[in-house]
Amino acid sequence: MPAALVVDVDDPADPRLDDFRDLNSVDRRPDLPSGKGLVIAEGVLVVQRMLASRFRPRALLGTDRRLTELGADLDGLAAPYYRASAEVMAEVVGFHLNRGVLASASRAPELTVSDVLDGVRTVAVLEGVNDHENLGSIFRNAAGLGVGAVIFGAGCADPLYRRAVRVSMGHALLVPFARAQSWPGDLNTLRDRGFRLVAMTPGAGAQRLADAFAGLAGDKVGILVGAEGPGLAEHTMRACDVRARIPMSRGTDSLNVATAAALAFYERDRLAP
């Protein structure tokens, strides 16, 4: 297979670099034409994960050193690698970027809830998780702790936002996700596919995490997590089979939502047959 097309660029104003221009302002105004829909990967590891994902790269921008590090990962890549100095890169993106390489991709077609459930034993289901960093962390934790897909209920942020992709270490591009078309109605799709639904809640009536999952080792499971603070809506919890709580020390409030999710994923995985 041919190696990637490497194109040297010296002029920060070169329009071929427009995918990477003024990234911070694009982040602030995703409604602008330049902010529409592009997915940005930062750093060698995340770029590698984009290359392995369903998101097809449009262009890469990076230093010569990162080109060497990526090496054979770029074989057969259809998109050009724009090779530039760190200074030119900084002028293009609008800040110093110590990760040294970026890739842009168009959004892939959205998957349906039914699509992402195929072959999956555990799925994370989020409601009201509107913080990009938490969302990214949840994808990273899902990938590491045996969760096969993520479903978004109402009120969730965009997992393809640049910060979410970065915090996820690129796993937001690899772990399949889908947005519920009807919420919480789409939970019925999970039930119909044989999933048992576990609602994470600090509520007193909930079972301890380990007890909640102990009876479900042989089942497919959806783990529902709500936003920090309000948690899951009551009508969402009523649609679940089991309520589970993390045993907490006295006098403390809840854990961060991504941490709580990690504990649930871990406990689920620990009890796998």
Added chain:
Amino acid sequence: MPAALVVDVDDPADPRLDDFRDLNSVDRRPDLPSGKGLVIAEGVLVVQRMLASRFRPRALLGTDRRLTELGADLDGLAAPYYRASAEVMAEVVGFHLNRGVLASASRAPELTVSDVLDGVRTVAVLEGVNDHENLGSIFRNAAGLGVGAVIFGAGCADPLYRRAVRVSMGHALLVPFARAQSWPGDLNTLRDRGFRLVAMTPGAGAQRLADAFAGLAGDKVGILVGAEGPGLAEHTMRACDVRARIPMSRGTDSLNVATAAALAFYERDRLAP
């Protein structure tokens, strides 16, 4: 007991507000006189935790609304509450602060490793954790998941830095911590006090987390966690009794250090007698 002394302030240049001036630049230059040693709490919940901690407030700055919310928590407080508008507060601190209340405190005397072990069943021991956000998260997780104290080995950041205190939800002020005077030599202090030492590592020779802690339910335990990336130094791991790993999905790298710590704290607490 008398209620707090409330002092209305209209002038952002009032020198009585100097503890709170230009917080972002103070953060960047903690070596400056104005950056020396002050601990800053932000928001009602964190201020409440400071009031309950060993850190004695010097001054509070906040809106009338936050004064009402704090209410009886301020009874008997020796420090003044400077009441100001949100606009005056923003001018003083240098940015808009939507938490609406701040408190400053001097640093309390440092505790020794031996001090913080009294009555503690589980202690977290950190090496090379130099990110303030991770450090804050670890304190929050420690507080929620039954860890009684934190010990800093080599290369850790300052847990009293503003961002660390904020991310910890104030638990950096409540969970006792100490810096090792000799590292990893001070691990002997833990051994002498009867603690068994568990090193967290992704290394292949380590036991699964649940197996590692299963044999230690009757013991006092120190849980050692290293920086993301390098992990614990080899000579630190050699000083430990057990190596424990979190079972991870194939093809993933490590978890965030605060998440890994949370899983260890959880597993330790789950197996408590």
